[in-house]
Amino acid sequence: MSSQEWCGQVFTQVNWRGKKYHIQSNSYFEKEGDAQTTVPTVLLEDELWNRIRLGPDGLPTGKVTLLPGLFYSRLLHTELKPQEVDITKKELSDSWLYTIQFEGKRTLAISFEKNFPYKILGWEEQFIERGNPVVTKATLIKTMRLDYWTKNKNEFNYLRDSLGLQR
Template identity: 45%
Template sequence: MKSNLIIISLVVFGITGCGRPERENIDFVEWGKYWFQGKAEISSFDLIQYRYGEAREGEAVMIFVTEDFSRKNQVKLDEPEKAGRDKISVLKLNQTRDFVTGIYPYHMMLSVFTPTKEEGLGIKFTASSQEWCGQTFTQMNRKGEETYTGKLFSYFEQEGDQSFSVEGIMEDDLWNLIRINPSEIPTGNVKMLPSLLYQRLSHREFKTEPAFIKLEKMSESRSQLELTYSSGIRTLKILYENAFPYQILEWEEIQNRPNGEKEITHAKRKAIKIIDYWKRNKLEDEFLRRELKLTY
């Protein structure tokens, strides 16, 4: 009996002691020189955002930065040096969108956390929207290979506060997978959960949909990801540099209306900066906003 217990313990140790395999086809020495230098990449974009059937001028910002994350709690670690095996390196994207509808403004934000070295899809996704009617917040956490549990807190009575789960790939993960290496992107037919920002604007149910992903080289220096939903309602196109660090240049979200009209949300990069922005919080640092051509 004792020997059996030892064998079982060794098996359990072997299962829990082995880490997930690393991503392949990535030179993490070169990768780390860019992403582990203790700074973030900030890009600003001119934004045309469709809302209530009309095109609105606005601004988008994308901030990419690596962080030490907790596997268990799925939050940023305060003391990563003490976390041991709970620590996992992630690439974080914070994307903001600011635009005005008539008299009142919209402030939207998406956050995505994806493992850097380890194989696997995004770990955590959050999205929030604030406008003069009220605010909403959505959070989704990975519980399996492609299983996510989520919660929505909303001021709309029909939505209320709700919990849900889905199985598939998160559309919002595609941004980070491009930046890690486009070879990490699953192509062909997939089960995809539409973007959390799109869900917020459309109020669609949280469920995965059949979709198709293709990567296409557009020129010697640029490639494009195209995601098309089988329903024909929506297409996402992301244009990026096809050499490391695969910077994102512009994107389009095409929504086909029942009457045949197309609503095209479009963003084009206007400035980029590599900087430790969390240390630049004094009045004298505001000139950096002008360098990033920020207006909101």
């Protein structure tokens, strides 16, 4: 995960080597600087999205040790370390709702189709930052299968409208 901000660059990388994850972080923030650490092999929040799409039958539930997502950790400048979470998987009429309850009043709920290709239909994340509730919500509007790598010029902006995206 890398992040470019107005005043500098941050880069974090997680590599699995043997029985541990090796984490390398490089930051322009003086207090953070460059750091390397290891954590035991645990479930990664960032891997859950792929596991849902590949086949959600094996998704863990209950009390699980999990490494929080790199984006969240970066956004809130939290230490990247495993934590105990509580995970539930609830069957709805036409989808599944996979909910992770983290330490510190953070919740991530991911909605996805019951059948292959297990399309992610949306998600909602809630947490407290500086005493204020923060909610991020995303809902799938439409998908298109096309050769997106050739659609990288302004002449293809009309595709944003086709997807229901704002300009």
